[in-house]
Amino acid sequence: MSIFKVGTNTKLGKRIAAFSLPAVSTCPGRTRLCEGICYATSGFFRFKNVRNSLASAYEEACKPGFALRASEELRRRRSIEAVRIHPSGDFFGTSYVREWIEIVRSNPNVRFWGYTRSWRESAQQADGCEGILDALHELSQLPNIELWASIDEETAARTGSRDQEVSSEPEEASDVTGSSASPESPPGWLRVADVVDDWSQVDSTFVQCPNLKNRAITCAKCTYCFKPAKTKKINVAFTKH
Numbered sequence: 001m002s003i004f005k006v007g008t009n010t011k012l013g014k015r016i017a018a019f020s021l022p023a024v025s026t027c028p029g030r031t032r033l034c035e036g037i038c039y040a041t042s043g044f045f046r047f048k049n050v051r052n053s054l055a056s057a058y059e060e061a062c063k064p065g066f067a068l069r070a071s072e073e074l075r076r077r078r079s080i081e082a083v084r085i086h087p088s089g090d091f092f093g094t095s096y097v098r099e100w101i102e103i104v105r106s107n108p109n110v111r112f113w114g115y116t117r118s119w120r121e122s123a124q125q126a127d128g129c130e131g132i133l134d135a136l137h138e139l140s141q142l143p144n145i146e147l148w149a150s151i152d153e154e155t156a157a158r159t160g161s162r163d164q165e166v167s168s169e170p171e172e173a174s175d176v177t178g179s180s181a182s183p184e185s186p187p188g189w190l191r192v193a194d195v196v197d198d199w200s201q202v203d204s205t206f207v208q209c210p211n212l213k214n215r216a217i218t219c220a221k222c223t224y225c226f227k228p229a230k231t232k233k234i235n236v237a238f239t240k241h
């Protein structure tokens, strides 16, 4: 069975593969809010075959040699230009993040992106997550990945005035308000992905995901989330759906 799925997620578009895991159980940094509105726990994701496929993906990710097998598959399937990590699920452990470091590093011609809440304090304290922030930092610094900190109104950090450039320093956990860092503030080396009630909640540093306004604009056409930011618009916002 293939590790990467192409064509199962219409939002992604052509030549973009996805790797998903079961939602919630693999999300150590989840908030009550994101668990409540998680699209990956309803609709299509409740079909038995989809649940089985996600469970198999988790087993695959936990088996020794995951990075090797995934890298070999990407090298074989040359039509895959980009990989969306975790349309469902999240980085559930430090050694798992290290597998992705190996996959991303081994495939410099493929672009990767993913949104994560595993930067949060609750994730850092979860079983198997010791040092996960350092591992996420290492992953985020690879040249062919864009890694995003998912936030929502339950995290301390919110949209409103994030206007600093993305920092490459792991120690500088600057928050979106510019005040001293709090445990809930995403580190400055991650771009921010926010979930809002309406677009008026985001400032000029945010791109409003165009797919939510026009389904014909797929990620393959848009490309914003898997390319480095070229302007002060470094963040992305989604409406609750």
Ligand code: SF4
Residues within 6 Å of the ligand: 207, 208, 209, 210, 211, 217, 218, 219, 220, 222, 223, 224, 225, 226, 236
């Ligand atoms: S902003 Fe663009 S790349 Fe990012 S999720 Fe929306 S359509 Fe996809």
